Structures are given as structure tokens and as C-alpha cells.
Amino acid sequence: HKYVYDFSEGNKDLKDLLGGKGANLAEMTNLGLPVPPGFTITTEACKAYLATGRQPDGLAGQIEAHLESLERAMGKRLGDPQDPLLVSVRSGAKFSMPGMMETVLNVGLNDQSVVGLSAQAGGNDRFAWDSYRRLIQMFGKTVCEVPGEEFEHALDEAKSAKGTHNDLDLDADDLRGLVDAYKKIFLKHTGREFPQQPREQLDLAIRAVFESWNAERAILYRRQERIPTDLGTAVNVVTMVFGNLGPDSGTGVAFTRDPASGAQGIYGDYLANAQGEDVVAGIRNTVPLQELEQLDKTSYDQLLGIMARLEEHYKDLCDIEFTIERGKLWMLQTRVGKRTAAAAFVIAGQLVDEGLIDLDEALHRVNGAQLAQLMFPRFQLDHEFQPVAKGIGASPGAASGTVVFTSARAVEMAAEGKSVILVRRETNPDDLNGMIAAQGILTSRGGKTSHAAVVARGMGKTCVSGADEIEVNVPAKRFTVAGQTVNEGDVVSIDGTTGKVYLGEVPVMPSEVVQYFEGSLDPEHIDNALVRAVHRIMTHADGKRRLAVRTNADTGADAARARRFGAEGIGLCRTEHMFLGDRRELVERLILARAEGERETALEALLPLQRADFEEIFREMDGLPVTVRLIDPPLHEFLPPLEQLAVNVAVAQERGEDVAKEEALLAAVRRMHEENPMLGLRGVRLGLVIPGLFAMQVRAIAEAAVACARAGGVAKPEIMVPLVGAVQELETVRAEAEKIIAEVVGDSGVEVLIGTMIEVPRAALTAGQIAEAAEFFSFGTNDLTQMGWGFSRDDVEGAFFWRYLELGIFGISPFESIDRDGVGRLVRIAAEEGRAARPGLKLGVCGEHGGDPDSVHFFHEVGLDYVSCSPFRVPVARLEAGRAVV
Numbered sequence: 001h002k003y004v005y006d007f008s009e010g011n012k013d014l015k016d017l018l019g020g021k022g023a024n025l026a027e028m029t030n031l032g033l034p035v036p037p038g039f040t041i042t043t044e045a046c047k048a049y050l051a052t053g054r055q056p057d058g059l060a061g062q063i064e065a066h067l068e069s070l071e072r073a074m075g076k077r078l079g080d081p082q083d084p085l086l087v088s089v090r091s092g093a094k095f096s097m098p099g100m101m102e103t104v105l106n107v108g109l110n111d112q113s114v115v116g117l118s119a120q121a122g123g124n125d126r127f128a129w130d131s132y133r134r135l136i137q138m139f140g141k142t143v144c145e146v147p148g149e150e151f152e153h154a155l156d157e158a159k160s161a162k163g164t165h166n167d168l169d170l171d172a173d174d175l176r177g178l179v180d181a182y183k184k185i186f187l188k189h190t191g192r193e194f195p196q197q198p199r200e201q202l203d204l205a206i207r208a209v210f211e212s213w214n215a216e217r218a219i220l221y222r223r224q225e226r227i228p229t230d231l232g233t234a235v236n237v238v239t240m241v242f243g244n245l246g247p248d249s250g251t252g253v254a255f256t257r258d259p260a261s262g263a264q265g266i267y268g269d270y271l272a273n274a275q276g277e278d279v280v281a282g283i284r285n286t287v288p289l290q291e292l293e294q295l296d297k298t299s300y301d302q303l304l305g306i307m308a309r310l311e312e313h314y315k316d317l318c319d320i321e322f323t324i325e326r327g328k329l330w331m332l333q334t335r336v337g338k339r340t341a342a343a344a345f346v347i348a349g350q351l352v353d354e355g356l357i358d359l360d361e362a363l364h365r366v367n368g369a370q371l372a373q374l375m376f377p378r379f380q381l382d383h384e385f386q387p388v389a390k391g392i393g394a395s396p397g398a399a400s401g402t403v404v405f406t407s408a409r410a411v412e413m414a415a416e417g418k419s420v421i422l423v424r425r426e427t428n429p430d431d432l433n434g435m436i437a438a439q440g441i442l443t444s445r446g447g448k449t450s451h452a453a454v455v456a457r458g459m460g461k462t463c464v465s466g467a468d469e470i471e472v473n474v475p476a477k478r479f480t481v482a483g484q485t486v487n488e489g490d491v492v493s494i495d496g497t498t499g500k501v502y503l504g505e506v507p508v509m510p511s512e513v514v515q516y517f518e519g520s521l522d523p524e525h526i527d528n529a530l531v532r533a534v535h536r537i538m539t540h541a542d543g544k545r546r547l548a549v550r551t552n553a554d555t556g557a558d559a560a561r562a563r564r565f566g567a568e569g570i571g572l573c574r575t576e577h578m579f580l581g582d583r584r585e586l587v588e589r590l591i592l593a594r595a596e597g598e599r600e601t602a603l604e605a606l607l608p609l610q611r612a613d614f615e616e617i618f619r620e621m622d623g624l625p626v627t628v629r630l631i632d633p634p635l636h637e638f639l640p641p642l643e644q645l646a647v648n649v650a651v652a653q654e655r656g657e658d659v660a661k662e663e664a665l666l667a668a669v670r671r672m673h674e675e676n677p678m679l680g681l682r683g684v685r686l687g688l689v690i691p692g693l694f695a696m697q698v699r700a701i702a703e704a705a706v707a708c709a710r711a712g713g714v715a716k717p718e719i720m721v722p723l724v725g726a727v728q729e730l731e732t733v734r735a736e737a738e739k740i741i742a743e744v745v746g747d748s749g750v751e752v753l754i755g756t757m758i759e760v761p762r763a764a765l766t767a768g769q770i771a772e773a774a775e776f777f778s779f780g781t782n783d784l785t786q787m788g789w790g791f792s793r794d795d796v797e798g799a800f801f802w803r804y805l806e807l808g809i810f811g812i813s814p815f816e817s818i819d820r821d822g823v824g825r826l827v828r829i830a831a832e833e834g835r836a837a838r839p840g841l842k843l844g845v846c847g848e849h850g851g852d853p854d855s856v857h858f859f860h861e862v863g864l865d866y867v868s869c870s871p872f873r874v875p876v877a878r879l880e881a882g883r884a885v886v
């Protein structure tokens, strides 16, 4: 079994086996770039080690052989007292896990070879002893679990003895003394001397890197980033090169384009006379990479040449790490670099222009989450506004509002029409009402999966979490930051994309990309690389996709906006939304009516209102299909709350007022009260129980369509029955509806389809029967998830999902992204059995999942005809539907 690959034996496609770093080092080696020689121990070896607790058979021999050939190539031996070869031992998994696993530098140094190293470095004692103390420190901490603070403490003592804060002021003697101190620490904690045998150092370091795969922070990181737990890490053994050998040495990082904007140019930082870890530790400030041109023009030119070569080879933005050792350039790492959402689009467009990739590939390189980010409103920032703190951009958006510290206060002030920012140390389920009422949420603790972050994302609400510079004092109703005090009532602004917090109200504006979708920016005539790239890629996605994209809209204005955003019809018009506000009373009367007369009066009043609603929507959606769902109110949303009604009646009675009417209402509400309204009298059940309700709606839809046709338009109504679980329910509604439609439509040429939602598991499982009575299905994945998992959609997200996410029971809320295995299976069954019973059955989805990128791919795979989502997600769904094809 081959466990060890020389850099010359691998390539960039072997990331599974060699990890990202190893595969790319191999690729660069094969391109003839200056990579320090070395070899990679495979992830297979790591997995075998982790499974058995010992190195697999044959590994030791293979390491030995590769080490020997490395020594031959370098003309040095590992740890040789006169002229030592030194190596670094670096982790490198398939997916980048920055800082999560271990690295040991300078392996091969000991009491003898430190002298040899000094001689080699031209008598540079300081450098040699500094390298040795770094080895003991890193080795002690990562290989032998010596507490890192002990070393840091000793280093601080050495500095204070010297009267300095700067490592660079320590001379060779100081560092020699520090090595002695470090060795004592090592002995105290491990019960043994620091190992002097270079080969033993190497083996122990390799083992430590293997084991670091299961370090607690690595496990946590994988869980958050949804990286599989069983991949293991590769180990790279690389010849050491030194950037700290003097002014003609140094180290740096660079990007081949600007990872923030995508602009072409030179982007990077350089630090002369330093090693990589100094850059990370921020001991000294880096200079822009361009300054290297003055310092070392040869290396600079060579570096630019290599960067161009890498871009052309990887056909993408690359980031690199390099070191210059006494005027000689070495490439230590490269990979396809991370970038912002805007840069992703811009770069993809540029690469097409440069002929490096085609438009299909460009479509691959961007995604819906990035597009969604580009659609959030943004702050109109000028120099007046400087952030006072920076936390984690937990849920994107830009929000300004009055600071409040409690949920109750948030609710109160929101009710007064104020926009508020709820500020907490961290949130918990008791804060839910406040979070709903707030414009944005700011916490001083917690990461991307904290309660605040998860719940805010679920609500689409702006949230900055973990802004730890902020000191929150809830009882005193204030927070302090950067020496300033912010009291309840003051205004702050938070940017949920960047995590930045500003004092005062920063004005917001729609993003350029939204202006483009709205039609107010013409991509052909403006000089805006981002808008042009978005336009080009969206056009390509539209040409490719098989899924149609509709929108969920209940008003003419929403429908019109969605149409501008590219919607090809309405997939869900929730008619109960048309019964809120002034009309609520009419619905209330209807629901509570006991005499037929009362009911008919209420229905007669509603009919013209409904007809006007539909006329407006049909007008906006002229020529496109419009799915109108018959009313589906959980009753509690329409009736006055029982407790409050009871109190009102009691108070009125006390005052001696006439309460006959209120008492009747109270009695009726009591009668209708449900413990579980979501599982109660809603959807088709309500239509079957309240005579005339569905009939009125069907009539309004048909009359509106006919009116539209008479006015020269084309209305394509699709009547959808909610919450069906049995074909008999649908048949009953259908029989009545068909009669009304026939009567209204006459010879107007209007065609009305009748179909159903699939949102009760039983409907999915009896789809073959239900399809007999339905011309289309639309999957209501919100309810299908609720009833499939038995999770109350109104309660669970704030109550315990954060814990489920923490435990990894699911990586994302199943209300946000379709649960492929369970709920998705119901969708698959219903699609297959529905189509088997009625070929040509139209299939769509109108739950929230219709606008979720990953779910869109699933619906494409299952073969649905369209997805339907809220207007702002229409472009995201278009893009992802295109990506699902290429």
C-alpha cells in the first residue's frame, strides 16, 4: 500500500488522498515552480492510524525511503550536526480548516545541529537559537501537550529581564537561555528530556498531526462547516526555508486578483526578515506586496510571473504563500482562493472574457447564497461613519434602530412604530418576541450557530453576534464600547454582512444588483463590472434551466416586482392574507355565523372585494399562470384571542354595559377554540365545514379571469385546494367548483385548472389516488416538514433548533433547506405516483424551500416543473435552477 507520495508524484486532483495543501504543492512542483522539496503522507495513513492507534504496516519504511531521497536531493541529512536538513511537518486536509490542526517547524534541530545551522547561516547565532526555541515551543505544545502559556510566560520573562517588549531585542545569549528554560518546562510536563534524535522528532510530529484531526476545535469546526468527520488529514513534510535570515529574506501572502472586488492587479502583503508565523502573530506590520519591487526586483518579477502562470493553470483566482530566503523565492502554498460574493461574479465574468472558462463553468463558480448577499440593502457609508465594533456577520442585511435591551421593551417600542435593535449579551428562547419585533439583533457573545444567529437567519433578520468589544449591561439599560456609552433609546446601525456596528443612523439604499433586477440599471450602458457580470451569468442560467420559477405573491405590487425579477407566474397566492386588516371582521362574522342568513351577508360582502384582488393580480401577471389557493387560515389568526375577549366582557359587565353581542362572540370563540390550530379546522376542512366560502372564492377567481379576458388580457387561473389528505376531500370541492366555473366562464375562452397542495404526509402517500382529481400538485413543504417531522413550525426554531444544530442532528433547519431523506422522500413518492396516475400532471413547490439553493437542486432532480418563492428570492432560484443543469 502506498502511503507516501513525493511532491513530484501527486497532482491537484488528488485532494482526497493528499489533502488540499499536498495536492497543490505537488501540482506546483510538476509545473516546475520553486517548491521546497518534500513529500506527503496520505489521508489513508491518517485514517489507519486513527482507527488502530498505531502507524499502519509499511508506513515507517516508506517515510524512511522518502526521507533518504529528500536528503540526497538536498545534499544534507536531517539534523546533521554540521549542516542539518530541517523540515516542517504540516497538516493539510481535503478542505481547508484554517488553524484547526497542527504544524511543527524546524524539525531536526538539537543541541548539536543548532550550531551547524548557525554556521550555515553565516555565523548567525541569534537565528539558530531562535529557530531551536521555536521548535521546542511548538513541539512541546502540539506534540506533547505542554501548556502553551508556560512557554509564553518564559518568553515574557526573558523580555522583561531585557527590559523590552519586542522579541527582536533578544540576542543569541538570551535565546540560548530561553532554550534552557524551555527544556526545563518540557521535562517538568513530560517527565522526559526534549528528544534529541531528529528521526524521533519527525515521527512524533507526524503522529501529532494525525491526532490533531480529532482535536476538539477541529471537530467543532467540521461540524459547523459541515465537513465529513472521516476524511482524515494528510501530513506534509517539507524542507525548511527561512524568511528570517536577514534583510534579503522575507515572507508574504498574495492573491492573483482582489478577493474583495475581483479587480485585476497585485494584492498581497510582505514582511521582510520574518517567518510566516510572525505575519500571523502581527508582531510587525506588513507592507504592500508592491514594495517588494524596490527590495528585490528579481524575486518580485519572478513572483508576478508565477502568479500569472498559476491563474492560467488553475483558471481561477489563487492565493499563495511564499518565502524569500536570501534572495531565492520559494512557493509554500497555493490554492483557489476564497472571495466575496461580488468578487465571485466579477471574476467569473472576467475569466470568460479572458477565454479561460466558458459560461457553463462561470455558472458553476457562483451560487445563490452569494447572489442573495448581493441583494441585501446596504448602508450608504461615507467617512462620517466609522464602526465602533466588529462582531460576526451572523445574518446579512443592514439595520438601524433604537437600542433596547429587553424583549418586552422591543415589543412595546415596535408597537409604537419605532424600528429597534435588540441588544443582548446572548439571546435565548425568551427573547423570541423581541427578536420578531426588532429590526436587527446585536449580541456580544456567541458565534454563527448561537441562538441569536440561527433564529435571526431563520427570520431573515439582520444580526451581528459575538461583538465582544461591547460590554452589555442589561439592568442598567446600556452598553459601552470603545469608551462610549450607549443608552436605551440611542440609535445604532448594524451590518449583518460585515459584522460592523455603527453609532447613529446610517442611511440604507437598495443594492446595485437589486436596482438592476428592478430595471433601473441597464447593464449594457453602465460601467459596473458587478452588474454586467450578474446580468451575463443570469442570462446564461435562464437559457439553461429546466425548472420554471414562479413567485409567492398576494398583492398586485408584489406580483409586479416579482415579474420584474423574472418570475414566470404565481405559484402561491395566499388568499387568507387578503382577509386581514379591515376585512378581518367579515371573516370573523363568516366563521362564527350560525344562521345561514348571517353567513350569506358576509359572503356577499366579501365577493366583490376578492374579485377586485384577483383582477389586479391577473392584470399584473397578464399571460402567466396564477395559482390561487383557497383560504387556509389557522383559525386562531382570525378570531380574537379568547383570554382577551373574556377580560373585555368581564370589564364591560362590571361597568354595567350591554354585552350581549360580546358574550355571543365569546361563546362562539370558546366553541371554536382549538388546542392545536395548525392541526385543526384549516384548509380544505374549513371549506367543507363552512358552506359557501370556497364557492365564493371560486366565483371571484372565475369572474375576475373573465373580466380580464373581456378587457383583452389573458388570465390563467389555477385554483389550489390546501391541506388535502384524501382524494374524497378534493373531489367534493372539485365538484362544486366545476359547476361554478362552467356557469361563470361560459364562452369567454378562460380556462381554469383545479389542483391541490401536497402538504399532509397522507396526501403524498396516496398521491396516485389524489392525482385522479387534480390537474396539478404544489408541494407545501412548510407543512409537509411540520407534519413529516412533527415539528411545530411556529415554535421549534427558537425553542430548540440551536441545540440540534450544535449537536449536529441536522446541519441546517429542515424548514430552511429540504430534508432530502425524509420530507424529500415524500415529495419523490408523490411526484412519481402522481405522474404515473396522470401523465402530464403539473408539479411545483411553493413552500419556503422553493427559494433555497440546495432545495432547488433537489426539486430539479425530482423532476418538478417549477419552484415558487418570495419575490426577492426569484433571482436566486433562477440562478440555482440553471446551476442544477450545468
Ligand code: PEP
Pocket: 572, 574, 632, 759, 779, 780, 781, 782, 783, 784, 846, 847, 848
Ligand atoms: C406550505 O405549507 O408549504 C405552504 C406553502 O403553505 P403555508 O405556508 O401557507 O402553510
Ligand code: MG
Pocket: 759, 780, 782, 783
Ligand atoms: Mg401550508
